[in-house]
Amino acid sequence: MAEGLSNVACFSITTLLVVSLANLVLLMFLILEWRNNCISDGESIDSAYRIGALQGGNKQLSNSITRNSVNFDQKFMAALVMFKEVSSSLICGTIIVSKFWVLTSANCCYLIKGQPLERLKVVSNSENWKRGKKHSIENFVIHANYTAKSLSYNVCLIKTGSPFKEQNELPAFLASSYYHYITDTLATTLGWSSNKATTNNNIYSLDINLISFQRCQTLIKDHHVDKTMVCAYNIETHDCRFDSGGPLIQNNIVIGIASYEINCDKRIMPRLFTRISFFEKWFELVEKEHNVKINATFKY
Numbered sequence: 001m002a003e004g005l006s007n008v009a010c011f012s013i014t015t016l017l018v019v020s021l022a023n024l025v026l027l028m029f030l031i032l033e034w035r036n037n038c039i040s041d042g043e044s045i046d047s048a049y050r051i052g053a054l055q056g057g058n059k060q061l062s063n064s065i066t067r068n069s070v071n072f073d074q075k076f077m078a079a080l081v082m083f084k085e086v087s088s089s090l091i092c093g094t095i096i097v098s099k100f101w102v103l104t105s106a107n108c109c110y111l112i113k114g115q116p117l118e119r120l121k122v123v124s125n126s127e128n129w130k131r132g133k134k135h136s137i138e139n140f141v142i143h144a145n146y147t148a149k150s151l152s153y154n155v156c157l158i159k160t161g162s163p164f165k166e167q168n169e170l171p172a173f174l175a176s177s178y179y180h181y182i183t184d185t186l187a188t189t190l191g192w193s194s195n196k197a198t199t200n201n202n203i204y205s206l207d208i209n210l211i212s213f214q215r216c217q218t219l220i221k222d223h224h225v226d227k228t229m230v231c232a233y234n235i236e237t238h239d240c241r242f243d244s245g246g247p248l249i250q251n252n253i254v255i256g257i258a259s260y261e262i263n264c265d266k267r268i269m270p271r272l273f274t275r276i277s278f279f280e281k282w283f284e285l286v287e288k289e290h291n292v293k294i295n296a297t298f299k300y
């Protein structure tokens, strides 16, 4: 009898211990998970710079680059900026496409996802992103096929709360479905380098060559290059100051959105841009699904 009781007691104590241990492990797991989330939230803006400019930070190269100073005739250029109490940080470039809408890359919109919208502004009307006109952000639409891991479908539309109507705020022409991307032709990309060491907050431009899918895929071995992208590359102006969300321009038409720079410190690597012509239909889809009128202008 006594033996039976102590067996029961022993069993109970063992069960209690196992359950307590399991709870302890669960608690520790939850704490760790919570810490991880906190850390990644805090770092999400900094990582903009990594998508942005600072991947290689090759100083000798920067010195040898002829930096074209842009006459501010690219009035569709706008910045996505995060404001804190006293400071502001550049997150990405954006492209004005109509009175209330700017276009940027989905990776840029991912960086502001979960951030309070009232801290974020689209800044335009100036070649200096610190001195432009601020527009509030109402909403944004990331392409449904984009995932954080994917390089494809890297496109996002942002709706502002106030209209672009100043002298230096004009919508861009976008490449329509009929636009021909011709290999070995020159295009220009614009950005505000988020690499603070090499910039005075003014816009810069860089000329680069379009290259074929085949050549791009050969150079970028580890990532799949697909129809939602266009590659460009120019070894002379390779500078690792890449700014996501900014335009790639040819014939006065915006044909690409700066998307990714893979292994920037290896000079042979091309830059990936979102192929705008692929997304003309997507604008219509967004208009339908969200019951809005974007009124962007496509051209070929």
Ligand SMILES: *[C@@H]1O[C@H](CO)[C@@H](O)[C@H](O)[C@H]1NC(C)=O
Pocket: 144, 145, 282, 285
């Ligand atoms: C998303 O991807 C699927 C499969 O690749 C494709 O059929 C679909 O059209 C894409 N959606 C949009 C909006 O482009």
Ligand SMILES: *[C@@H]1O[C@H](CO)[C@@H](O)[C@H](O)[C@H]1NC(C)=O
Pocket: 098, 099, 171, 295, 297
């Ligand atoms: C649509 O865009 C065109 C060209 O930018 C402009 O002339 C027109 O007034 C716009 N329409 C609306 C309703 O905003």
